Amino acid sequence: MTDPTSPQRRSYGSLRKDRIDQLATAGTVTEEPGVSLIRSAWHRLRRNPVFLIGAGITLLFVVLAAIAPWVAPWDVTATPLLDKVRPQSNPVPGPEAGHLLGADDRGRDLFSRLLVGSRQTLVVGVVATLFGLLGGLTLGTVAGAIGGWVDSLVMRIVDVMLSIPSLLLAFTVASLARNPSQWTLVIAIAIIQVPIFARLLRGSMLAQRGSDHVLAARSLGVRPGAIVFRHMLPNSLGPVIVQATLSLAVAIIDAAALSFLGLGNPDQRQPEWGQMLGRAQPFITEAPHLAFYPAGCIIVVALGFTLMGESLREALDPKSRR
Template structure:
């Protein structure tokens, strides 16, 4: 009797298994969970992220104070209530006292009230500059990312030239062109500096969208180019740009303070601004450093809040850096 062929034995085993009725109900089941959008998934991580919560708390407090500043300020920020205590020879700066916990400045005005009201002007400059920079960046980014070719090359070369100049130097140069410094010269100068950042980021996102499946399907169906750009490419490319705007807002506040410190901001100190207060305090920095410390701390903490919140948003929305 010839030995049994291993191949025949394996074939016979497979046939037996196919012919038998195998029960697989006890093999286990997988719980079905509903799909979660990117925003909902990011929010689940953000609400458990202490870094984001700290940044959001600082940012929310700053915005709240800026909105209600005129109602919570103890005194009129331009009223010289302590002018009778100002003596150029012995005591040019009134110290802390009842009703004036931080004292006054060299003109007898309440320092605490000026810090509180100054938050509104700082927020206004930062938000306005960021929005204008975002608008300009969107226009250039859409032109470069949607059309490509010569348009893309021209726009990107202009963006490269702007990025080759240090941001603060470019902002100072633009602000210095104005005949008379004002709040709007600071806003425009900072906005121009931020335009190439948004333009390059949006252009990169849109180039990635051009080769995506849904864009290729829309082109195959004969959808107009304008509809593809504004209904498919732009909305799906705005995520990184919105996250970047939170980071840019922090740098805008710092740049605005720097321009005001250099004397290129609003010369009218009836409406205080933190950078402006820093510039006015430099002549008393050795004997009365608190005049510069208080507005500097406000700028640092607010910029820190926006930075922490922006970095957390970037990590939550970026699949490559999710923790």
């Protein structure tokens, strides 16, 4: 028999130990710092061409709306081509030097009115979405945090509002106004967006109620109010913010539809794309460009917000990560 203390035995044992150590260290993984959800989403978004296209359209729209009064070549109330309006032969003057898109039936520069109208469209869409978001956050927080009969009552109200087609509900609310204005559009569109945000936030908060960090906070004796506003609500806002981006596109389309129907601001000194589209209907045969330009602007801007919102939703949703 071989002596365990012999040099050969010790050499074999040393080789075995060295081999085990090599195998143990071969699979060592270098620790790297964790990446937050927002940073991870941004890494995916900046490589997504759909998001870049949507963000580019949206950024261009916002910038033009912000500087429109200063870059518009003509005052929107001025009538520089009024002397060229002929009701029988030339009801709508066409493009010429100094007037890129021509004029409308009252001789007002069409390009200037499109630029300034972008500001009114942006204001209505953003303000209406913000009001709808605040109302939805209030109802969704109450329903998701309290639960019980309060949750049932709030959700039944939300179900009734969702059962009515959104544009029909907005039309009904806007038609109640004695004197239509820009705020009529804001209130009507905000009301139809409240149930969407409320249901979405309520579902997210119900999912948070059974999460480990909320259960841990309750076991430590944290007050219910602090649990709701410091733990449940912040972790439930992700889907709501994404929905707000998508709702901006819907708000712009709904605002244009209501203005087209004559329920928006009747003051033509403050042009708006839906209002311009409505006024173009009597001239749709002789001058279809009067309707084409505002309609094209509405479609392109709504597409930009939609592309950006869908990309953001996919980037923040773990199930949609590629």
